[in-house]
Amino acid sequence: xxxxxxxxxxxxxxxxxxxxxVQQALGAEHAAIWIYGLVSAxxxxxFNNPLNEGVTAHRARRDTLERALTxxxxxxxxxxxxxxxxxxxxDQASSLAVLAIAESDATVAWRSVLEHTDDAxxxxxxxxxLTSSAVRATRWRKTAGATPAHTIMPGKPS
Amino acid sequence: MKSVSRRAVLAVMTGLAVPLVxxxxxxxxxxxxxxxxxxxxxxxxxxxxxxxxxxxSSPDLAAVxxxxxxxxxxxxxxxxxxxxxxxxxxxxxxASPTSGAQTAPATKATMIEALKAAEKQAGELVPSxxxxxxxxxxxxxxxxxxxxxxxx
Numbered sequence: 687x688x689x690x691x692x693x694x695x696x697x698x699x700x701x702x703x704x705x706x707x708v709q710q711a712l713g714a715e716h717a718a719i720w721i722y723g724l725v726s727a728x729x730x731x732x733f734n735n736p737l738n739e740g741v742t743a744h745r746a747r748r749d750t751l752e753r754a755l756t757x758x759x760x761x762x763x764x765x766x767x768x769x770x771x772x773x774x775x776x777d778q779a780s781s782l783a784v785l786a787i788a789e790s791d792a793t794v795a796w797r798s799v800l801e802h803t804d805d806a807x808x809x810x811x812x813x814x815x816l817t818s819s820a821v822r823a824t825r826w827r828k829t830a831g832a833t834p835a836h837t838i839m840p841g842k843p844s
Numbered sequence: 845m846k847s848v849s850r851r852a853v854l855a856v857m858t859g860l861a862v863p864l865v866x867x868x869x870x871x872x873x874x875x876x877x878x879x880x881x882x883x884x885x886x887x888x889x890x891x892x893x894x895x896x897x898x899x900x901s902s903p904d905l906a907a908v909x910x911x912x913x914x915x916x917x918x919x920x921x922x923x924x925x926x927x928x929x930x931x932x933x934x935x936x937x938x939a940s941p942t943s944g945a946q947t948a949p950a951t952k953a954t955m956i957e958a959l960k961a962a963e964k965q966a967g968e969l970v971p972s973x974x975x976x977x978x979x980x981x982x983x984x985x986x987x988x989x990x991x992x993x994x995x996x
Contacts (some may be wrong), residue, residue, distance in 0.1 A: 690935035793986065806971035813970050813982050817963075820986035824993040836990035838915040839922065839983040 697753035707802035714795035727779035782830035789823035797841030888920035897949035963988040
């Protein structure tokens with residue numbers, strides 16, 4: 687292992703006044719990763735691709751945030767010891783519903799990052815995360831046959 | 845007061861205050877540059893009008909076009925509210941620029957293109973605007989991206 691430095695390579699430190707919002711976003715990413723793991727048991731193989739795509743994206747966001755927090759000498763918030771699904775997951779329909787909830791929770795957390803930082807790079811990351819979670823939430827709802835599948839102002843706290 | 849006048853004299857002597865004072869006071873009142881969100885609000889109104897026209901002319905696309913019209917109208921309202929909050933309109937109803945002229949109906953393809961453009965426009969402003977606006981524009985951009993999923 688060649689580790690370039692103790693503060694992870696190329697991670698830009700989170701500005702002090704953005705730490706709380708970033709920790710919230712990290713919490714939402716941990717929760718989303720957990721939900722993706724939970725539902726995989728209830729969804730047929732046809733869902734493998736979108737599930738993989740989603741969980742890979744959330745892991746990448748989690749890693750980015752952890753590096754950026756570490757670079758700011760802040761302890762990244764760990765995953766919770768236990769999660770409670772927002773709804774009981776028993777079948778395909780309830781799986782799709784909680785996936786949409788997890789993505790939608792992530793959009794709220796990421797919009798809040800936009801509102802709590804002046805750092806242009808962090809804003810770009812947040813915009814990308816907000817957009818891709820909103821798109822995935824829409825896809826899961828569409829797959830479930832929910833209408834409307836989209837949210838008009840994703841990330842806006844209701 | 846003594847020290848002020850001494851400073852003023854000194855400044856005049858060094859020639860500093862001479863160009864500064866007129867620069868501060870006699871610059872003509874230039875109209876402030878247009879709010880960039882005003883253009884986004886206007887575009888959202890146009891997108892909504894084109895989608896509404898499509899919904900009326902094409903029954904099989906009516907549901908989707910109706911959703912686009914509804915969402916883009918809501919975007920326009922939110923963006924315009926922010927424009928007006930920042931700079932309250934001087935005339936009571938200055939902001940009804942959606943021309944009464946008939947809007948050409950969108951097609952599925954032009955609707956997708958318009959949403960792509962709107963997402964890009966909003967997203968490009970996100971890094972540089974004040975915080976509240978960054979959140980608002982982020983939601984508009986993400987909303988446009990989501991609508992494309994609905995149409996596709």
